[in-house]
Amino acid sequence: MTPPIRVLVPVDAYDAESFRLALGYAQKICEKVGSQDVILLTHTKNQLSHTSLSRFLGPAALKALDKGAMALSWGGRLSARTMKTFRYSARNAVVIVYYAEPKIFDFVDGLTNVAGVVAVPDIAGEADAWVARWGAIVHGQAQQPPPSLINDAIFVRALETLSSVVNLTTGLGHPRDKDMANEILRILRAKGHADQSANIKSWAIRRGWRPDAAAELETLAKKIWSLKTKPSLSAIYNANGRYQHWQGEA
Known part of the structure; x- marks a missing residue:
């Protein structure tokens, strides 16, 4: 359709x-x-x-x-x-x-x-x-192409990695999927990327996430970017390698 x-x-x-x-x-x-x-x-x-x-x-x-x-x-x-x-x-x-x-x-x-x-x-x-x-x-305006929503190529590549493995109908309902989202967002925050929580929900819905699942991703992003200090990556497996992969593919 x-x-x-x-x-x-x-x-x-x-x-x-x-x-x-x-x-x-x-x-x-x-x-x-x-x-x-x-x-x-x-x-x-x-x-x-x-x-x-x-x-x-x-x-x-x-x-x-x-x-x-x-x-x-x-x-x-x-x-x-x-x-x-x-x-x-x-x-x-x-x-x-x-x-x-x-x-x-x-x-x-x-x-x-x-x-x-x-x-x-x-x-x-x-x-x-x-x-x-x-x-x-x-109505009354010339049609405009959809905006990119997130103008950070590395951030987008990281989210695409998440979207490729998460069940989009259930979102972060499975503990494994929530852990992966948490790790990805923490890596991005630790590497100095700006908060994208204002648009992350719309980005996810546009790419097939159920709205309630996309809202959960937004909530998690807000939580991570509200931390007073950058999160430690010591407990995240291959954090630097994963980040380099997003850099190379972005």
Whole structure:
């Protein structure tokens, strides 16, 4: 399956224009990928009936969504889901993420078989990391290529070594994998590399890590770079040799 098409609508979520634009982008993506399914994703079911969405949708649409789905003018189907009721697979659907913020972005990044994601943030700036993570299309702006996220070739090579051996679906859940991540990050810190914890989570998600596993890697990096002194490498097997390998391959 091709990567999802990701779009940000940076218009006030309480302005009807934001919902109109989101539906329009969802239609375009569906037509491009040959899908008819659009899923409106919110944190809770109450956000459909007790927020601006209730005005945008109207009573008839809300009733139809409550029963299952409603027909869209172009032939598509709109259904509503929450983070609790959404299944792991999106069935080649386009997901409109409304009142989006980092937690729900991580949730949707963990879904499979998504044809597209159209996001309307709750607060300006809360989608910045997600846009950078994927190089998402931003409404009203020229599309930019995804940034590298980590501009340290040796650091990236070290993380790629980790990604090649860790089970990306479980991340650091296995003690052996966590030990390896801990060693790699400690070597990098001891060798004077700058803290990359602000972008390490997005880097990992982009390369196939589950969002919760990537968050655990971020937490570990923050812990290591918060140490008052550089860590000792005396107990890490072949620390210098491993570092030289990353230097040579970077």
